[in-house]
Amino acid sequence: MRLVNPRKVDVIIAGIGGQGVLLAGEIVAEMFMKTGFDVKKYEVRGISQRTGSVVCYIRAATKVFSPVISEGSADFLVGLELIDTYRYRKFLKKDGNIIVVDRIIPFYLIGDSSIIHPNNLLTRLRREFRRVTVVNYDRIDQYFRFVNAVNMVILGVFSNYLNLDEQSWQEVIKKKVPHKTVDMNLKAFKSGRRMILK
Amino acid sequence: MLKRLLSGNEAIARGAYENGVSFAAGYPGTPATEIVEEIAKYNRIDAQWSVNEKVALDVAVGASLGGARTLVAMKHVGLNVASDTLFTLSYTGVNGGLVIVTADDPGMHSSQNEQDNRFYAKFAKIPLLEPSDSQEAKDFVGLGLSISEIFDTPVLIRITTAIAHSKSIVKFNIKQKTNFHNKTFRKDSAKWVMIPANARKRRLLVEARLKKLKNFSERIWCNRIEWGKRNIGIITSSICYQYAKEALSDASILKLGMTYPLPEFLIKKFASKIQDLYVIEELDPFLEEQVKVLGIELKGKELFPQTGELSPSLVKDKISIRGSQNKVSSTETIEKFPPRVPSLCPGCPYLGFFYTLKKLKLFVAGDIGCYALGALPPASAMHTCISMGSSIGIALGLEKAMKDRIKHKLIAVIGDSTFLHAGIPELIDVVYNKGSVTIIIFDNQTIAMTGRQDHPGTGVTLKKESSRRFDYVKLIRALGVKNVQVVNIYDLKATKKAILEETNRDSVSVVVAKGPCILLDKYKNRKRLFKVVNSENCRKCHECLNLGCAAITIKEKGRIEIDAELCIGCSICAQLCRYNAIEKYAPR
Ligand code: SF4
Ligand code: SF4
Numbered sequence: 001m002r003l004v005n006p007r008k009v010d011v012i013i014a015g016i017g018g019q020g021v022l023l024a025g026e027i028v029a030e031m032f033m034k035t036g037f038d039v040k041k042y043e044v045r046g047i048s049q050r051t052g053s054v055v056c057y058i059r060a061a062t063k064v065f066s067p068v069i070s071e072g073s074a075d076f077l078v079g080l081e082l083i084d085t086y087r088y089r090k091f092l093k094k095d096g097n098i099i100v101v102d103r104i105i106p107f108y109l110i111g112d113s114s115i116i117h118p119n120n121l122l123t124r125l126r127r128e129f130r131r132v133t134v135v136n137y138d139r140i141d142q143y144f145r146f147v148n149a150v151n152m153v154i155l156g157v158f159s160n161y162l163n164l165d166e167q168s169w170q171e172v173i174k175k176k177v178p179h180k181t182v183d184m185n186l187k188a189f190k191s192g193r194r195m196i197l198k
Numbered sequence: 199m200l201k202r203l204l205s206g207n208e209a210i211a212r213g214a215y216e217n218g219v220s221f222a223a224g225y226p227g228t229p230a231t232e233i234v235e236e237i238a239k240y241n242r243i244d245a246q247w248s249v250n251e252k253v254a255l256d257v258a259v260g261a262s263l264g265g266a267r268t269l270v271a272m273k274h275v276g277l278n279v280a281s282d283t284l285f286t287l288s289y290t291g292v293n294g295g296l297v298i299v300t301a302d303d304p305g306m307h308s309s310q311n312e313q314d315n316r317f318y319a320k321f322a323k324i325p326l327l328e329p330s331d332s333q334e335a336k337d338f339v340g341l342g343l344s345i346s347e348i349f350d351t352p353v354l355i356r357i358t359t360a361i362a363h364s365k366s367i368v369k370f371n372i373k374q375k376t377n378f379h380n381k382t383f384r385k386d387s388a389k390w391v392m393i394p395a396n397a398r399k400r401r402l403l404v405e406a407r408l409k410k411l412k413n414f415s416e417r418i419w420c421n422r423i424e425w426g427k428r429n430i431g432i433i434t435s436s437i438c439y440q441y442a443k444e445a446l447s448d449a450s451i452l453k454l455g456m457t458y459p460l461p462e463f464l465i466k467k468f469a470s471k472i473q474d475l476y477v478i479e480e481l482d483p484f485l486e487e488q489v490k491v492l493g494i495e496l497k498g499k500e501l502f503p504q505t506g507e508l509s510p511s512l513v514k515d516k517i518s519i520r521g522s523q524n525k526v527s528s529t530e531t532i533e534k535f536p537p538r539v540p541s542l543c544p545g546c547p548y549l550g551f552f553y554t555l556k557k558l559k560l561f562v563a564g565d566i567g568c569y570a571l572g573a574l575p576p577a578s579a580m581h582t583c584i585s586m587g588s589s590i591g592i593a594l595g596l597e598k599a600m601k602d603r604i605k606h607k608l609i610a611v612i613g614d615s616t617f618l619h620a621g622i623p624e625l626i627d628v629v630y631n632k633g634s635v636t637i638i639i640f641d642n643q644t645i646a647m648t649g650r651q652d653h654p655g656t657g658v659t660l661k662k663e664s665s666r667r668f669d670y671v672k673l674i675r676a677l678g679v680k681n682v683q684v685v686n687i688y689d690l691k692a693t694k695k696a697i698l699e700e701t702n703r704d705s706v707s708v709v710v711a712k713g714p715c716i717l718l719d720k721y722k723n724r725k726r727l728f729k730v731v732n733s734e735n736c737r738k739c740h741e742c743l744n745l746g747c748a749a750i751t752i753k754e755k756g757r758i759e760i761d762a763e764l765c766i767g768c769s770i771c772a773q774l775c776r777y778n779a780i781e782k783y784a785p786r
Pocket of ligand 2 (some may be wrong): 050423543548646
């Protein structure tokens with residue numbers, strides 16, 4: 001699969017604080033910049049640091065005005081956590097792509113909790129959208145989970161949807177992640193990029 | 199040409215650098231924090247966190263008087279604190295250029311109110327600039343400094359969260375001047391000593407300055423008309439300009455970069471050529487009211503909400519391109535999906551403390567910081583939160599009003615930096631007016647909520663130099679408080695004992711509860727010990743869930759599980775479990 005509309009790409013990355021949503025967004029934005037597009041990026045984080053909802057919008061086009069993506073117009077929704085991916089689905093256009101990890105990070109719940117179950121959420125997502133790619137959390141190497149590099153694995157999976165060469169991805173990752181973690185992050189990215197998904 | 203993707207805040211810092219700012223100050227506050235933080239990365243610029251926004255502005259005034267080009271940055275409510283200086287600074291004017299950046303927060307992503315700080319410019323009679331992307335954020339710093347020096351006035355730059363935290367492409371000026379000459383310092387009491395006799399004279403100059411600024415705003419490049427079709431015309435500024443461009447691509451737009459004082463002739467000229475005129479702005483009708491006063495008919499707040507953020511879809515929805523109004527948009531279908539309630543970090547030092555407060559059934563006057571989340575379930579153990587430092591005064595007032603009905607059942611909780619920011623005068627008030635309030639100071643060694651900045655209590659400056667470390671106990675004793683205790687906040691029993699002891703006293707007392715924020719770098723590499731539930735001992739009482747630690751969750755059949763990746767091994771849950779079902783284990 002390649003870029004649906006090469007003149008405009010809108011990407012949303014959703015997850016929770018501490019998962020590296022913002023870093024992933026930073027890398028995607030930088031990649032788009034390399035293509036010569038006009039780029040804008042916006043992030044919304046709540047007051048809580050870890051475990052709060054975080055979402056990042058990245059837009060690329062010949063000319064981008066609003067940094068915020070309108071509902072029903074994103075081309076990609078990349079999710080590091082299932083609940084929050086589900087929450088932001090209204091931004092995706094009907095034939096947009098979802099790439100999501102089937103992990104749930106629970107929170108103190110007010111109200112009906114029956115809906116919060118991975119299979120339930122995935123079924124609902126699939127009912128609404130045709131292009132849903134699920135990355136099984138258990139298939140992600142334990143090591144990457146432990147060092148919080150799941151964001152890079154998913155970025156690797158996502159990278160297959162864009163017409164950008166692996167070399168450039170690696171350069172940008174090297175530039176953006178902390179020095180000491182470059183190797184680990186590159187490995188995580190690679191494992192995602194090579195992951196074979198149904 | 200060098201191009202970079204910068205946030206509005208980073209761009210302002212770059213603007214400060216390129217335009218010869220040599221001193222900057224501020225106090226952390228979302229969404230403004232990164233401005234001063236980024237400025238501090240430029241070696242050439244002397245930058246500091248001040249203890250609060252008023253101090254930051256005062257120091258900036260001194261720097262300007264001393265000849266330096268100066269920038270101060272703060273969040274919207276911070277300008278309330280600094281406003282005492284601001285209003286009179288308008289009279290004195292400046293020496294070196296002085297720009298004040300206020301970062302407003304429409305939608306209240308991380309704020310206690312949604313005030314529209316553009317009114318401060320009108321109120322204080324100073325010029326106002328509103329950038330609409332990062333390039334302008336950078337350019338307007340230079341423009342602001344020039345205006346400041348030419349018109350002898352402080353200049354207000356107002357950004358919002360959507361400008362501060364969005365990134366867009368910025369062109370760097372590499373051939374910039376490097377030798378900025380500071381203005382010469384001169385003693386001039388007629389200008390700087392605002393006793394009535396002098397102030398009355400300066401007052402007249404302020405009005406004359408406003409007139410000149412009005413003329414200036416007619417010609418300045420940042421106010422411009424982008425002609426499109428003439429049936430729809432939009433007057434707008436800030437991020438709303440971007441929304442209008444996206445939603446209404448063929449409309450004519452009067453884009454205002456300088457929004458106070460307004461260019462009346464330019465506005466009249468624009469309006470006269472337009473069939474249907476609209477003002478698009480977030481929050482209050484600041485532009486709308488001023489344009490209406492000119493006798494111009496337009497639509498604004500009857501279409502757009504006065505609360506929250508706007509968006510391209512909202513603009514499209516309200517203004518149809520054909521010139522006829524759309525149906526009023528269907529009120530958003532309320533998502534039945536439960537929101538992710540913000541919560542303290544797993545292992546946060548406050549978790550156990552609020553758990554204890556809940557058990558003790560105390561009335562808790564709270565303050566501004568991460569600990570405000572203690573007001574949310576499951577603890578629900580904080581009962582007021584208004585402004586920086588107010589917890590202490592509110593507790594005293596409660597005691598004055600309710601006397602024995604609340605005595606011994608009342609405490610105030612306040613963070614370390616919040617205490618230094620505005621809590622000290624309030625504590626003096628308690629001592630002086632013979633209150634018996636118990637005050638808890640959370641010493642978590644950082645300003646956590648805004649992303650972990652240093653403050654006088656950490657003994658490290660913004661430039662990461664070591665400085666004198668503030669001693670709470672000594673200060674509190676010196677203020678006349680006899681009963682001061684220090685406890686380890688992770689020790690549940692000891693904290694409980696201290697709270698009980700102090701609240702039962704008939705005189706004022708302070709407990710300094712120590713426990714570092716878990717996100718601090720120095721604690722990142724500590725050996726993580728996870729606690730897991732020993733399923734044989736666990737009786738499914740679910741007491742641990744009352745802690746509200748995000749790492750502890752309930753699974754099928756009431757089984758408790760601790761998420762190994764979220765748990766930091768703080769041990770609080772193990773301390774409160776009566777059946778020893780939670781225990782240590784070494785990972786892998
Ligand atoms: S030890 Fe218990 S309270 Fe502390 S972080 Fe782990 S699960 Fe949460
Ligand atoms: S950032 Fe620090 S102080 Fe704030 S909730 Fe997290 S651990 Fe607690």
